[in-house]
Amino acid sequence: MTAHPRVLVVDDEAQIRKFLDIGLRAEGYEVLLATNGAEGLALAATRDPDVVVLDIGLPDREGHAVLAELRQWTQVPVLMLSVRDAEQEKVKALDGGANDYMTKPFGIQELMARLRALLRNRVAGAEAAPRYEDAHLCIDLGLREVCLDGRPLALTRKEYAVLAMLVRHAGRVVSQQQLLREIWGGTHVQDTHYLRVVLGKLRQKLGDDPAAPRWLKTEPGVGYRFLPSK
Structure with missing residues (x-):
């Protein structure tokens, strides 16, 4: 705070x-x-x-x-x-x-x-602000910081909001509608292309391959899941 x-x-x-x-x-x-x-x-x-x-x-x-x-x-x-x-x-x-x-x-x-x-x-x-860290990625929601391989990652407001929401529900599927409702508002629950664009840019910045995701997994027709390291 x-x-x-x-x-x-x-x-x-x-x-x-x-x-x-x-x-x-x-x-x-x-x-x-x-x-x-x-x-x-x-x-x-x-x-x-x-x-x-x-x-x-x-x-x-x-x-x-x-x-x-x-x-x-x-x-x-x-x-x-x-x-x-x-x-x-x-x-x-x-x-x-x-x-x-x-x-x-x-x-x-x-x-x-x-x-x-x-x-x-x-x-x-x-309420403790969630924090995620593995050998490459560190996400501190309390400090609103995302670092990849020790370097701060520049994210837009929407990119950060989507990543933060997925991290808060790490390991669980977050539906497209829930993400759209909470981040873009209730009038945009059908605008799934917004999510595709933001997730694409997030994956690009993270170097995350959608075909073999390290962190951001698509659940086809349902939503997305943040994959914490095992």
Whole structure:
């Protein structure tokens, strides 16, 4: 985590986004803003926020559904926001993997205190950033560094996001739809050519032969798998 923690705010209310943007930046946070679930998931996948503030009532999907998708591949702390104050809503959010829950309207100082608590827990080891290393390749997702044979590898944002997601699920197949949804957004789940281009460039930079893959294996018609060394 950097000296200026990155907060992703996913909320469709412009007034709330502005309120949080001003308040968080005043406290030294870096702020990412999303107006719906698809934007939020894309930013979470590509910008690695340290904590997420997620509204339940979003225009394209329920915040609970966004949380469920996040929890498929990351344990980033999530603070849920909602005008719904019923106990079952809070229980549903917490059972779904949220770390905390606040009801609108809320005070900025209380929200700041809760975010500080979530970030302290993360620094204390609630989530260890994955790291992969073998004789040739080193991927440190905490430092966002990829080195091949001791030399830093220059990757685009999308190339890094795809590689990072595969490494987080090392040894398991990640579907094309999941990669497209999390990295490009929900409106691009059929745009498989995006993935083919990015995977082709990744393999080229890694020197990985698709016919005899060392790290990046294609599962035809399904998705891709990162192969950790045995």
